[in-house]
Amino acid sequence: MNDTTRTTTRDAVQSPHTPLPEYYRDEADHQRYLRRIFDETASDYDRIERVLALGTGARYRRMALQRAGLRAGDKVIDVGIGTGLVAREALGLIGSSGSLVGVDPSPGMLGQVSLPGVQLKVGRAEQLPCADNEADFLSMGYALRHVSDVGQTFAEFYRVLRPGGRLVILEISRPESALGNTLLKAYMRTLVPVIARVVARQRGTSELWRYYWDTIEACIAPAQVVAALQAAGFETVARHKEVGIFSEYTAVKPG
Secondary structure (H helix, E strand, O other): OOHHHHHHHOOOOOOOEOOOOOOOOOHHHHHHHHHHHHHHHHHHHHHHHHHHHOOOHHHHHHHHHHHOOOOOOOEEEEEOOOOOHHHHHHHHHHOOOOEEEEEEOOHHHHOOOOOOOOEEEEOEOOEOOOOOOOEEEEEEEOOHHHOOOHHHHHHHHHHHEEEEEEEEEEEEOOOOOHHHHHHHHHHHHHHHHHHHHHHOOOOOHHHHHHHHHHHHHHEOOHHHHHHHHHHOOOEEEEEEEEOOOEEEEEEEOOO
């Protein structure tokens, strides 16, 4: 796919989910909301994640990175690094010969990252503070639902990856069965906020996890994510699914 085709594809904004007026009014308000909720709850994030993942989170992230082809010596950009949960596993795989840049719009989240050697940058997925063809590998862990424009985000991923570079996007998707969707919704919308209120130290943490479910429920279908990656120019685009809800989108920049 040539650059003209990709530019035409990016003309229309593609939100990752329908608007959620319970939390924000418009796109500007959306960005303010995200900045506030993540900055306020950053100190609780790892604590809640450990409770919810039941100790399997780190292992799953490491295996997903391996499946996507992350190798020793790779130069990595981790978009939406948050507190560094995906980046931590990536560092173990790339070793001392590799390098990692972490990008996130939340200074509060970046302030929780404690990973020696990682370069941290404040920035959004739609306008990465990275050079063209900078990375061998790009990762994004559970942050696609928070971008404003899927097409622009994927265009940026394409730009910063070198020819032949790989990416993996980890996301939570709604179960395909009605029963599975009902059970997950009950867990994420009811039980998780209760756990958050008990374990968390920040008042907004339970709200964050309610917001998580609402973005999952309203998110575009996996087929649309795959199509958007293809429209951005990526090849070998695929979706791998674990336990019915964990989606791993992988792709390669042609080169």
